[in-house]
Amino acid sequence: MARYSNNIPFTNIDNAFVAAEIAKFMTNEGFKSINYKGQQVWKKGSGIITAPQYLSITFTPNSILVEAFIKQALLPGVYVGEMGITGFYGAMPKQLLAGRVRSVENYLYSILQQQQAQVPPQV
DSSP, X not given: OOXXXXXXXXXXXXXXXXXXXXXXXXXXXXXXXXXXXXXXXXXXXXSSSSOOEEEEEEEETTEEEEEEEEEEEEETTEEEEEEOSOSSTTHHHHHHHHHHHHHHHHHHHHHHHHHHHHSOOOO
């Protein structure tokens, strides 16, 4: 199953501010920033008890792309691929990550609304 992906559109925000706020939020949630296959992602868990959880937050010119996945276990501690956050196989770790994704997206929406409220309307 493919990664979960959500593209959140925006206009006129301070990317550095939003990135710093997300970094604080993710750190408080227990995630660590790592390099995964050449991409900066947030990772939680070592995979000993449950599959490692990954969240990617990428800024594009007019949107923020949120991606989430867990590693697919072949054996305990042996991972062979990625799974999205829906479906029956691996339901428990997927459900945990899905809740975290909702929290991150709600936080992003609240930051974006605050940023939009601070920008004067264009005439």
